[in-house]
Amino acid sequence: MPRVRFAPSPTGYLHIGSARTFIFNWLYVRKEGGTMVLRIDDTDVERNTEASMQSIFDGLNWLGLEWDEQYAQSERIALHQQMAWKIFDKGLAYRDFTPLQATEAERDPASGPWLGDPAMRALSQEDSQRRADAGEPFVLRYRVPRDENRWVTFKDLVYRKQSKNADDIEDFALLRSNGLPTYHMASCADDLDLRISHIIRGQDHLSNTFKHVLIFEALSDTMPEFAHLPLLIAPDGAKLSKRKHGPVVSVTTYRDAGFVPQAYVNFLCMLGWNPKNNQEFMTVEEIKEKFSFEGINRSNATVNFSEADPIDPKASWLNAQHLRTMPVSVLAPMVREALESAGVPVPADDAQFEQTVDIIRSRYAVLGDFPEKGRAYFCDHFTTTPEAEEKLNVPGARIALRELGETLATSEDFSETHIEEQLRAVAEKHGLKAGVLINGSRAVLTGQTVGPSAFAVFTAVGRERAIARLLAL
RNA sequence: GGCGCUAUCGUCUAAGGGUUAGGACGGAGCCCUCUCAAGGCUCAAAUACGGGUUCGAAUCCCGUUAGCGCUACCA
Numbered sequence: 001m002p003r004v005r006f007a008p009s010p011t012g013y014l015h016i017g018s019a020r021t022f023i024f025n026w027l028y029v030r031k032e033g034g035t036m037v038l039r040i041d042d043t044d045v046e047r048n049t050e051a052s053m054q055s056i057f058d059g060l061n062w063l064g065l066e067w068d069e070q071y072a073q074s075e076r077i078a079l080h081q082q083m084a085w086k087i088f089d090k091g092l093a094y095r096d097f098t099p100l101q102a103t104e105a106e107r108d109p110a111s112g113p114w115l116g117d118p119a120m121r122a123l124s125q126e127d128s129q130r131r132a133d134a135g136e137p138f139v140l141r142y143r144v145p146r147d148e149n150r151w152v153t154f155k156d157l158v159y160r161k162q163s164k165n166a167d168d169i170e171d172f173a174l175l176r177s178n179g180l181p182t183y184h185m186a187s188c189a190d191d192l193d194l195r196i197s198h199i200i201r202g203q204d205h206l207s208n209t210f211k212h213v214l215i216f217e218a219l220s221d222t223m224p225e226f227a228h229l230p231l232l233i234a235p236d237g238a239k240l241s242k243r244k245h246g247p248v249v250s251v252t253t254y255r256d257a258g259f260v261p262q263a264y265v266n267f268l269c270m271l272g273w274n275p276k277n278n279q280e281f282m283t284v285e286e287i288k289e290k291f292s293f294e295g296i297n298r299s300n301a302t303v304n305f306s307e308a309d310p311i312d313p314k315a316s317w318l319n320a321q322h323l324r325t326m327p328v329s330v331l332a333p334m335v336r337e338a339l340e341s342a343g344v345p346v347p348a349d350d351a352q353f354e355q356t357v358d359i360i361r362s363r364y365a366v367l368g369d370f371p372e373k374g375r376a377y378f379c380d381h382f383t384t385t386p387e388a389e390e391k392l393n394v395p396g397a398r399i400a401l402r403e404l405g406e407t408l409a410t411s412e413d414f415s416e417t418h419i420e421e422q423l424r425a426v427a428e429k430h431g432l433k434a435g436v437l438i439n440g441s442r443a444v445l446t447g448q449t450v451g452p453s454a455f456a457v458f459t460a461v462g463r464e465r466a467i468a469r470l471l472a473l
Numbered sequence: 474g475g476c477g478c479u480a481u482c483g484u485c486u487a488a489g490g491g492u493u494a495g496g497a498c499g500g501a502g503c504c505c506u507c508u509c510a511a512g513g514c515u516c517a518a519a520u521a522c523g524g525g526u527u528c529g530a531a532u533c534c535c536g537u538u539a540g541c542g543c544u545a546c547c548a
Contacts, residue, residue, distance in 0.1 A: 009548050044547060100546060113475050113544065139546050159478070168476050168544095176546035183548045207477055207543035230479080230541095237540060267485095270497090274486060278496045297479095297486080300541065304484045304498085314485060314498045324511080363510045391508090438507040450509035 002034035002197045006067070007187065009041040010052040013250045014059030016303065017202060017232040017240065020268040024229060025200045026065045027269070027291040036067040037194055042074045043186045059251040064261045065284075071194070073186050080181035083189040084140055084174040087218045093174055095128045095138040096120040100177070116141065116171030140175035142214060152210045157227035157293040159203075164210045172211050184208065188215040196224050203228045203300075227293050230272045231300045240303065248303065248310045257311055258366030260334060263322040267315040271301040280314075281321045316365055324362040328354045331361065335370045342371030345379050352462055359452050359460040376446040377460055388443035397440045398473045400430040404437065405470025414463045416455040423455075444469050 006022040008014070029036045038060075042048045060067075073080075087093045098106075098117055107114040121143060132138060145166045153163040174185040181189070191199060206228045216223050234240050240249040247253045254264050265284050274297075275282070275290040282290070304312045323331065332354050339346050347353045356377050357370070364370060376382040392398055404426045408419065423441065427434045438454040445461050458466045 007548095011548075041548065047547075096546090103546085107545095137546095141546095162477080164477070170544070173546050178546080180546085182546070187548085202542095203478070204542055205548095208548095210477090210543095228478090233541075235484085239541075270485060272485090276487070278487070280485080280497055299479050301486090302484065312484080312498085317498055320511090365510095387508095435507055442508065448509085452509085454507060 002029055002032050003037060003195055004029045004034065004198045004200055005037040005039050005191070005194065005196050007039040007041045007073075007190075007201075008056050009044060009047075010049060010056060011044065011047040012052055012242065013055035013252065015240070016249050016251055016268070019059060019063065019251045020232065020271065021201055021229060022060065023063070023065065023265055023268055024227075024273070024291075024296075025198075026067075027288050028198065028200060028227075028293075031288050031291055034197070035069060037196065038067040038070045039190060039194070040070075040072045040074075041183070041187065042072055043077075043181060043183060045074070055250075055252070059255075062251065062255050062261055063265060065265070069194075071190070073190060076186075076190060076193075077181060079193055080186045080189040081175065081179065083192070083219055084181060084185050087142065087174065087215070088140060090218060092143050092218045093140050094121055094123065094143050094171075095132060096141045096171075096173075097123075097131055097136050097138045099137075113168070114170055115146075115167070116144070121171070137177040139173045139177050141171040141173055142211070142218075144169050144171050144214065152213055154209060154213050154223070154226055156206070156209075157198075157225060158230075158296045159206060159228055159298060162206070162209070164207075169210055169214070174215075184211050184215065188212050188219070191224060192216065192220055198225045198227060200227045201229065203231050227296070230297050232271060233300045233302050235302055235304060235306070237302075245305075246310065248305050253310060254315070258338065258368035259315070259319050260322050260326065260331070260367065262326060263319040264315070266322065267312065267318050270314070270318075271303065272297050281318060283326075320365040323364060323366075328358045328361075332357050334367055338367040339371050339378060342368070344371045344375060347378060356460045356462070359456050363451065373448075376448070380465070382447045384443070384447035385449065387449045388447050391436075391439045391443040391449060392473075394432075394436050394440065396430055396432055397436055400426050400432055400437055401440050401444060401470050402473045403430075404441070405467050405473075408463075408470070409467050414459065416453075416459060419455050419458050441470070444473060 004025045006018075006025050008018050026036055040053070040056075084093065096117060098120060106117075120141075148166070150166040151163050152166055152169065153161065156162055172184060173182045175181055190196075209226055209228075213223065232240060234245050238244060242249055251264070255261075262284055266282055266287065269282075269287050270280055273291075273295050274280075275287075275295060304314065332350075335357050336346050336353070347356075360370075360374050360377055364373065371378075392401075404423055407422050407426060408414070411418065423437050424434050427437045439449065442451055442454045442457050443449060445457050445466055451457055452460060461469070
């Protein structure tokens with residue numbers, strides 16, 4: 001049974017790329033029937049914020065994908081330290097007493113890579129211990145094998161065989177001079193302790209993985225599988241950042257723009273992954289069914305947005321597709337919420353409500369369209385556009401429409417066919433083209449010239465309301 | 474600078490030695506039609522560059538270029 005983890009660090013809102021990483025983890029583990037772990041990587045105490053934590057949970061909850069276990073790294077520091085010292089005890093790490101400033105000064109990129117301080121590596125056990133006992137601060141560094149032509153290798157499920165000469169890996173830190181673990185140490189210790197079987201994360205960690213392999217080898221006989229995901233980048237080629245690209249990088253932007261979570265998940269999955277069958281519009285269930293690491297690309301994907309439109313056009317299209325095909329019973333509550341937050345009173349009759357939603361949804365692209373463009377379907381306070389007014393000003397139209405209202409009021413039958421029959425009869429009687437009343441009725445009932453088939457509009461608006469609006473002419 | 478990864482229409486991508494290089498979004502046009510969408514059809518649009526290997530290269534190899542990542546006591 002695979003165990004995977006999503007490990008965000010709470011230093012900002014939930015990023016679109018992080019959301020996708022979460023989704024890929026989720027897809028894999030739900031398909032295989034394993035365990036999804038949410039681990040908050042909050043070891044960088046100074047940069048963590050409560051707001052960020054909230055934003056992560058908000059985003060994840062909105063996506064509607066759940067996890068099974070949850071941990072905070074800050075509560076597991078003792079474990080990380082213990083594992084770091086275990087590496088030290090095996091002789092695979094050493095204390096580096098070089099002060100921070102001195103280290104920085106010593107590192108000149110022009111003179112080649114910094115690999116470590118030979119003097120510190122060479123320090124005897126006794127000297128090292130004595131200086132530590134005397135209270136001299138130090139960082140604990142991994143003792144990367146030198147001059148052995150040693151290659152560190154691992155197999156990535158996406159990027160295939162990876163290898164790097166140990167002479168190109170610097171002596172990275174395990175514990176900081178304040179005793180707290182670094183990201184590499186904490187992450188690997190937790191992955192081991194939580195028995196993570198598959199590490200699925202952004203490609204920005206591909207190079208780091210060589211270090212992680214070294215840590216895993218020092219601590220365990222087992223090695224997790226790795227799968228790195230191509231990055232999401234901005235149209236200018238840079239990586240997505242809030243400072244530079246604004247709110248597009250946050251998942252809340254899409255939520256607030258009226259996306260249904262299913263569509264957003266669908267969109268994110270198509271960035272860097274595909275089912276190899278030309279299908280792009282898929283339910284989460286279908287994606288889960290088709291998901292595999294072979295379908296993941298190796299090149300970065302550009303999120304296509306502009307200053308004028310922060311939403312990727314493909315995402316909009318996908319949202320419209322989901323909006324008109326998902327079960328109405330799933331959509332209706334979302335529409336209800338959209339109406340509520342827009343201050344439009346929500347009809348009490350559930351059956352009528354769902355019917356209305358079902359009729360109008362194929363013309364809408366986002367949830368916000370329901371209270372905006374669809375206002376007249378749900379409440380009596382709506383404005384009539386000048387174009388609609390024109391349709392009603394056609395000579396004879398108002399009188400005929402009022403008569404149609406009277407006629408419809410005499411019958412319980414409110415089916416589309418009945419309405420059509422009555423409308424055509426009234427039109428003929430008044431010597432009007434049916435089109436005049438067809439367009440006219442849409443105009444009275446919705447205040448608009450655009451919308452569903454005129455007869456469907458009657459049923460969408462509902463009998464009482466429709467008749468009242470006709471009679472009020 | 475060093476190391477690693479990547480490179481197909483504007484964007485997301487398919488094709489893993491033989492295709493007129495396919496699909497989708499977006500764009501243009503036509504059809505359908507009670508309006509608007511949707512839907513159907515058509516068009517424009519790509520293998521970064523240079524060398525190899527091969528009867529044959531988008532595909533394999535090498536080089537160049539470009540982008541990205543790592544190179545922190547950030548994650």
